[in-house]
Amino acid sequence: MQLDEANCMLEPGHLPFESGVKRLADGKLYVAVLTPMPNITREMLVHWFSTMKTFERYKMWHPLDHVSFESVDRPGTQGEHEYLVQENIGGKLQKLSIRGLKTDAALDTSRFDAAGVVLCRFSQFSSPAAEKNWTGHILHLARETGYGVEMRSRFWISDEELGAPPAAANEDPPPDSFGISLFKHCSEEMSYLAGLLPGLYKRETGVQT
DSSP states (O other): OOGGGGGGGGSSSOOSOOSEEEEOTTSOEEEEEEEEEETOOHHHHHHHHHHOOSHHHHHHHOTTTEEEEEEEOOTTSSOSEEEEEEEEETTEEEEEEEEEEOGGGTSOGGGHHHHTEEEEEEEEEEOTTSSSOOEEEEEEEEEEOSSEEEEEEEEEETOOOTTSOGGGSOSSOOOHHHHHHHHHHHHHHHHHHHHHHHHHHHHHHOOOO
16 A cells, blocks of 8 residues: 555555555555554543653653654644654664654545544654665554554655655665564554553543543
């Protein structure tokens, strides 16, 4: 699935490819991760992402792989936020700039209620300090289920940065092994989040879950 086909994620049910790593016809590396999150609510997710502003907070999300975190204010830009992070992915330190983008740049937000969407985060990333200057897009889409929510994460790697010429994308896309490592990392961090959120939300808000 290409980024411009992402609206198919708003259809009922699941797509044929919900979890795994795939090389697209144009050479991009595509990673899909489906994470069940029992007993998680929209309010918990909104609280988490709105308070994730320090390294200590970010470290909770993946205690092993998350190495550093900085929230950067970029007034006047198209992005909603920017994070400079370092993460161990596949045993290698990745230095990433992750810039939040408007959700409606990727999806038809008017369909969210009907699709049961409770949270959507759309970002573009680049790795200017890494061995390879890979760029791409990230989409995290959470929707209601009978047991809580499910997080459907998507990564398009070696995708051009929005508004940049095609040459901004690396001509040598990452190997499949990087996609496998990213799949593992995302699965783990979303599972960590599912485990810690109910208790953390109750402690910090006083709301019974």
